[in-house]
Structures are given as C-alpha cells and as structure tokens.
Amino acid sequence: ALAVKVQFVSTGGAPVLIQSEFKIDATEKFAKVLKFLRRQVQQDNVFPFINQAFIPSQDEPVGDLYKNFGVHGKLIVNYAPTLAWG
Amino acid sequence: MDARRHVWEGAIPISFQLDPSEIATAPAPLPLLLMAARNGYLPLLATRIRQYFQNAVLSSPSSSTPSSDQILWFDFKGLPLKWHIPTGVLFDLLCLEPQRPWDLTVHFRGYPSEMMAPYEGDEAVKWSFMNTLKEASYIIRGNTKNVMDLTQNDQNNLWSSIVKGDMEEHDRIAAQFVGPGRIEGKPGKVPLRLYVRAVNGGLDDPFSLAPVKSWNEVMILTRPVEILRQEEGLAFTLGDALVKVLPQYFGSSSEDPEHSSSDSRVDEYGPGVQFDGTVKIQGIQPNLDLPFDWVARNLAGQEHFTHVCLWVPGK
Numbered sequence: 001a002l003a004v005k006v007q008f009v010s011t012g013g014a015p016v017l018i019q020s021e022f023k024i025d026a027t028e029k030f031a032k033v034l035k036f037l038r039r040q041v042q043q044d045n046v047f048p049f050i051n052q053a054f055i056p057s058q059d060e061p062v063g064d065l066y067k068n069f070g071v072h073g074k075l076i077v078n079y080a081p082t083l084a085w086g
Numbered sequence: 087m088d089a090r091r092h093v094w095e096g097a098i099p100i101s102f103q104l105d106p107s108e109i110a111t112a113p114a115p116l117p118l119l120l121m122a123a124r125n126g127y128l129p130l131l132a133t134r135i136r137q138y139f140q141n142a143v144l145s146s147p148s149s150s151t152p153s154s155d156q157i158l159w160f161d162f163k164g165l166p167l168k169w170h171i172p173t174g175v176l177f178d179l180l181c182l183e184p185q186r187p188w189d190l191t192v193h194f195r196g197y198p199s200e201m202m203a204p205y206e207g208d209e210a211v212k213w214s215f216m217n218t219l220k221e222a223s224y225i226i227r228g229n230t231k232n233v234m235d236l237t238q239n240d241q242n243n244l245w246s247s248i249v250k251g252d253m254e255e256h257d258r259i260a261a262q263f264v265g266p267g268r269i270e271g272k273p274g275k276v277p278l279r280l281y282v283r284a285v286n287g288g289l290d291d292p293f294s295l296a297p298v299k300s301w302n303e304v305m306i307l308t309r310p311v312e313i314l315r316q317e318e319g320l321a322f323t324l325g326d327a328l329v330k331v332l333p334q335y336f337g338s339s340s341e342d343p344e345h346s347s348s349d350s351r352v353d354e355y356g357p358g359v360q361f362d363g364t365v366k367i368q369g370i371q372p373n374l375d376l377p378f379d380w381v382a383r384n385l386a387g388q389e390h391f392t393h394v395c396l397w398v399p400g401k
Binding site: 050051053054055056057058059060061064065068069083 | 221310
C-alpha cells in the first residue's frame with residue numbers, strides 16, 4: 001500500500017516529538033492523522049496546519065494532501081497549542 | 087440574470103422535523119419550513135430552529151445541559167449531515183432527484199462527535215469558512231497572504247456577506263484577492279472538491295437510488311486543476327478537467343470505437359469526453375463541453391472551491 005511521509009513540526013511552544021516523521025497509509029483520512037498526532041504529543045490541545053496556511057478537512061485522504069500540498073517528498077504538518085494561524 | 091447571481095441567490099426549501107424520540111409535548115410540533123442558501127451552512131439556521139423547537143424538546147434526566155446549550159445536528163434518512171459542507175452540496179449529493187421540501191430531522195441530543203467535530207456557535211462555522219478559503223487561496227496562489235492580510239473588519243464583513251447571501255458585499259471584499267493566481271510564473275490552479283458515489287447498476291432511475299447510509303460510501307477528494315494552455319478557439323472544458331482528475335472514470339471516445347463521436351472537433355484533448363455517470367454542480371447537470379474556467383468562475387461555492395458531485399457506475 002502507498003504510504004506518505006508525514007513530518008510533524010512543533011511551533012508556538014507545542015511539545016516537541018523525539019520522533020517526528022512517520023509513514024502513514026495514503027488512504028487514511030486526515031482525522032486519523034490528527035488523532036495520531038494528539039496521541040503522540042499526549043495532549044488534545046494541538047492544532048495542525050499544512051504549510052503554515054490552513055487546517056485541512058478531516059475527510060481528506062492523506063495521499064491527496066501529499067499530492068496537493070506536499071513539499072520535498074513529505075507532507076509537513078505544523079502543530080501549535082492554539083489556533084495560531086488566522 | 088447571470089449564472090453567478092443565480093447561484094448566490096439559490097436556496098433550498100427544507101422541512102425540519104424534530105426527532106420523534108426527543109419530543110416531550112403532545113401534539114408533536116409541526117415541521118419548521120425554512121429556505122436555506124445553497125452557498126451557506128446548516129448550523130447558521132440553528133438559532134431559529136432551536137427557538138422553534140426548544141419548548142417541545144425532552145429534557146434529558148441524565149444530562150445537565152439545557153436545550154439552549156445543546157449542539158443541534160441534522161440527519162437525512164439516518165445519515166448525519168457534515169455541517170462544514172455547504173448546504174447546496176449536501177442536497178445535491180444526497181438527493182440526486184431533488185426532494186422539495188428537503189425532509190431533515192433535527193436533533194438536540196446525541197451529537198455524533200466521533201463522526202464530526204462539534205461547532206460551538208456561529209464563530210466556529212466562520213472559522214471553518216475562513217480556513218477553507220485559505221486552502222482555496224493556497225491552491226490558487228501558492229500562499230494565503232491575501233486572505234491573512236484582510237483587516238478584521240473586512241473579515242467580519244466577508245463572513246457577514248456569506249451569512250446574508252450578499253453577493254455584492256462579498257465581491258467588494260474578495261476583489262482584494264480574486265483573479266487568476268500565478269505560482270512561480272505559471273498559472274495557478276482551480277480549487278476543486280469532488281464527492282464521488284459509486285452506484286451499482288444503472289443511473290436510469292434516480293428515484294431508485296439507495297440513500298447514502300454512511301459517509302464511507304462517498305469519496306471526498308480535493309483535486310486542484312491546472313487549466314492547460316489552449317489552442318486558438320478551443321477551450322479547456324469541464325470534461326477535460328474531469329478526465330484529468332478522475333481518469334479511471336472518464337474516457338475519451340478515441341478509446342472506444344463503439345462510442346465514436348460525431349463531433350468533428352480535433353484537438354489535443356481528444357475528440358470528446360465520454361462518461362456513463364452523472365455530474366451535478368450547484369443543482370445542475372452541466373454539459374461537459376462547458377469551458378472549465380467558466381464553471382469555476384460562475385458555479386463556485388462560498389469558499390471559492392468548485393464542488394462537483396459525481397455518481398459513477400461501479401462495483
């Protein structure tokens with residue numbers, strides 16, 4: 001199955017992950033990625049952004065997000081403790 | 087009246103019925119009939135719906151939340167409606183044969199938070215709108231600068247124009263950031279969101295189409311489309327765009343000798359687009375030969391995404 005390299009980048013004082021890069025199945029919806037991130041940082045108060053611009057729809061498959069917004073072979077997901085952007 | 091205005095002023099008559107299991111009064115309240123803007127969101131009607139039904143709603147003994155604080159949600163034939171999807175898109179997708187009025191059930195209790203994040207009032211809906219607008223902007227221009235640079239006042243007025251369905255007000259503010267985008271010298275892309283349902287058997291009778299029982303039956307995809315440079319006199323069509331983003335469902339007639347097109351058009355995009363399914367945008371089934379940029383300019387939703395519903399013959 002196709003997997004997407006997702007890199008989580010902490011911003012705005014959010015907890016830093018020791019391991020920040022993960023391979024996630026391309027068909028997984030973003031909702032799952034968010035759930036995964038929250039488990040990794042062990043708190044619910046983290047908000048993810050793509051390319052520091054927007055939060056994608058929970059229904060979007062990760063493969064689509066990578067195709068549309070990926071950079072340097074990865075999907076970069078910034079996460080902050082607040083809804084910082086906008 | 088131009089197409090864009092038709093879309094902006096488009097509305098769907100909805101009949102809201104309170105979930106029978108939540109009714110405390112006898113006789114049961116009559117349904118509430120409201121017009122809902124196509125380019126709007128169902129939660130924006132929540133205040134009026136709440137006011138109308140709240141005296142008839144059972145107060146749950148196990149919950150301390152008064153009905154004034156409960157988050158309303160809606161279902162159509164048992165399917166909870168995702169509130170961040172524009173109302174017109176929900177209607178087109180779930181009601182291929184339009185039902186007028188559209189019969190929805192409103193719930194005060196049991197918000198399906200596993201399925202969708204709750205919205206805390208209009209502010210949350212506004213936030214969702216702004217966020218999607220940023221995503222569209224990113225697709226069009228490669229950045230969200232124009233949206234981020236809006237003054238707080240302009241942001242509020244933009245949102246207000248959506249709530250009121252005021253096209254002029256929207257255009258006045260959006261003038262600051264619409265227009266063809268360019269990313270590193272190349273034309274930017276058109277934000278497209280597709281909602282695909284695979285349908286067994288034919289699509290001859292939309293009435294016999296089984297209702298959607300779960301959102302797993304719908305593929306929701308975001309597919310930015312680059313409008314390709316066209317030759318003199320030839321437009322990049324809606325069909326061309328769909329062939330690009332969903333090649334597995336759209337074929338060109340050159341591949342199938344039985345479907346040879348009588349159209350004498352010879353161009354780089356093939357003699358014509360063949361599709362055995364149904365396409366619906368803003369309540370209409372558009373001709374696939376329409377220029378794609380016309381479709382994007384006139385039929386886009388409020389967040390500048392063009393939402394396309396598709397029913398494809400499949401397994």
